[in-house]
Amino acid sequence: MTVIDSTPANPRPVDVCVTASPDYPRPDGQDRYTISEVAAFTGLRAHTLRWYEQIGLMPRVERSHAGQRRFDNRDLDWLGFVRKLRLTGMPIADMVRFADLVRQGEATFGERREILERTRHEVLTRIAELRDTLDALECKIDFYAGAERAPEGA
Amino acid sequence: MTVIDSTPANPRPVDVCVTASPDYPRPDGQDRYTISEVAAFTGLRAHTLRWYEQIGLMPRVERSHAGQRRFDNRDLDWLGFVRKLRLTGMPIADMVRFADLVRQGEATFGERREILERTRHEVLTRIAELRDTLDALECKIDFYAGAERAPEGA
DNA sequence: TAGAACCCTCGAGTGCACTTGAAGCAAGCG
DNA sequence: CGCTTGCTTCAAGTGCACTCGAGGGTTCTA
Numbered sequence: 001m002t003v004i005d006s007t008p009a010n011p012r013p014v015d016v017c018v019t020a021s022p023d024y025p026r027p028d029g030q031d032r033y034t035i036s037e038v039a040a041f042t043g044l045r046a047h048t049l050r051w052y053e054q055i056g057l058m059p060r061v062e063r064s065h066a067g068q069r070r071f072d073n074r075d076l077d078w079l080g081f082v083r084k085l086r087l088t089g090m091p092i093a094d095m096v097r098f099a100d101l102v103r104q105g106e107a108t109f110g111e112r113r114e115i116l117e118r119t120r121h122e123v124l125t126r127i128a129e130l131r132d133t134l135d136a137l138e139c140k141i142d143f144y145a146g147a148e149r150a151p152e153g154a
Numbered sequence: 155m156t157v158i159d160s161t162p163a164n165p166r167p168v169d170v171c172v173t174a175s176p177d178y179p180r181p182d183g184q185d186r187y188t189i190s191e192v193a194a195f196t197g198l199r200a201h202t203l204r205w206y207e208q209i210g211l212m213p214r215v216e217r218s219h220a221g222q223r224r225f226d227n228r229d230l231d232w233l234g235f236v237r238k239l240r241l242t243g244m245p246i247a248d249m250v251r252f253a254d255l256v257r258q259g260e261a262t263f264g265e266r267r268e269i270l271e272r273t274r275h276e277v278l279t280r281i282a283e284l285r286d287t288l289d290a291l292e293c294k295i296d297f298y299a300g301a302e303r304a305p306e307g308a
Numbered sequence: 309t310a311g312a313a314c315c316c317t318c319g320a321g322t323g324c325a326c327t328t329g330a331a332g333c334a335a336g337c338g
Numbered sequence: 339c340g341c342t343t344g345c346t347t348c349a350a351g352t353g354c355a356c357t358c359g360a361g362g363g364t365t366c367t368a
Contacts, residue, residue, distance in 0.1 A: 017293035036314070046315085047357060054317095066364060068315055084287040087280075092355065106301065113298035120291045123284050126241075130281050133238040137274045139171035144267035147260065190344070200345085201327060208347095220334060222345055246325065315364065320357100327352065334345070 024073050031073040032062075038071045042079050056096045057082065059103060088123050178227050185227040186216075192225045196233050210250045211236065213257060242277050 024031065025041060035046045044052075052058045053069075059078065062070045085095050098115055101108035178185065179195060193200045206212045207223075213232065216224045239249050252269055255262035 017290055017297060034314080045357075048355085050316085051356070064315095064364090066315090068364070081290065084283075084290050087283050087287055109298045109301050113295055113302070116291050116295050116298070120288065120295065123288050123291065127281055127284050127288075129238075129241050130277050130284070133241055134274065134277050134281075136171055136235065136238050137270050137277065141267055141270050141274065143171060144263045144270070147263050148267070188345080199327075202325090204346085205326070218334095218345095220345090222334075310368090311366100313364100313366080316362080318360095320359085322355105322357070324354090325352105327350100329350080330348090332346080335343085337341090337343105338339100 024076055026073075028073055031071075031076075033071040033076075035069050035071070038076070038079070041076065042083070044079070052082075055092070057092065057099055059099065085119070088119055088126070090119060178230055180227075182227055185225075185230075187225040187230075189223050189225070192230070192233070195230065196237070198233070206236075209246070211246065211253055213253065239273070242273055242280070244273060 025033070025037070033041070035049055038044075038049060039046045042049075049058070049069075053061055058075065061075060062072065064070055082095060085098075094115070098112065101112050101115075179187070179191070187195070189200045189203055192198075192203060196203075198206075203212070203223075207215055212229065215229060216226065218224050236249060239252075248269070252266065255266050255269075
């Protein structure tokens with residue numbers, strides 16, 4: 001639920017697409033996570049999270065007064081989206097490009113949409129291929145299962 | 155002779171799962187392809203095909219009198235199946251393991267079935283994840299498209 | 309005010325799946 | 339016969355996405 005203050009002079013590009021997963025450890029307002037908490041939540045390693053930030057795949061991450069990272073729910077949203085993009089097979093470099101566009105603001109909506117439409121098309125293709133693969137697997141599984149029940153007989 | 159040729163007069167465990175793609179360049183009987191023909195047909199590089207054979211991912215490949223590889227339609231079948239397995243994300247090492255089992259003959263049908271059933275389950279999971287990803291993509295695409303039509307208003 | 313547990317940066321290392329290159333043999337054409 | 343193109347092996351190199359380690363600062367609990 002990232003519908004934050006879209007007050008008059010602050011037109012933040014609110015992300016309405018968090019697909020119903022407000023099941024984060026802490027509610028907005030108290031959402032300050034250490035890196036190891038985020039690691040536990042996302043399944044990524046702390047080293048990987050630092051590396052994501054370093055290459056520009058994470059937007060600015062808040063820091064404590066002493067320089068330690070403090071992630072929030074918006075960061076978890078973003079990491080969730082990155083996870084989805086990773087599943088599509090999109091290279092990290094392309095995701096970094098997308099993150100750059102996000103950083104540049106609303107002027108890049110068009111290009112972002114194009115990227116996501118290309119990705120959408122690839123996902124569709126991929127699903128079709130996996131269905132194909134599924135058919136092949138099931139055929140072979142049936143074959144092996146049948147052969148096991150009738151070991152030698154013609 | 156060890157257990158290698160465990161199909162005396164009984165023809166090979168013919169693969170009935172070629173999922174209706176007998177659209178190979180040459181019909182059975184005249185199917186002798188050079189490595190570059192196979193490369194063109196499969197989209198793999200000649201170097202990759204040699205490497206597949208070297209690591210044990212290809213079953214025995216025939217050779218010409220002078221030692222050059224001559225692939226046949228059964229090899230193309232196998233490469234098609236490998237392609238499908240690769241799409242599932244199965245590591246090469248696991249495919250090599252599977253190829254080993256194939257080489258060992260019918261005694262390994264059970265283990266082969268288990269592997270394929272695990273793979274089937276992973277594919278199902280993967281498809282579900284991709285559907286999820288698709289939803290997220292479509293939501294964001296709609297959002298960007300809407301925002302482009304109504305740049306600043308509201 | 310200790311001590312343990314956690315965090316920081318920087319730089320080098322790992323594993324996977326190819327990919328490329330070198331040096332030499334083979335096949336087909338004019 | 340020579341030439342080009344394609345094949346052979348073996349070994350080293352590449353690109354990606356992390357992954358790890360050293361050396362040192364921070365935070366929490368007792």
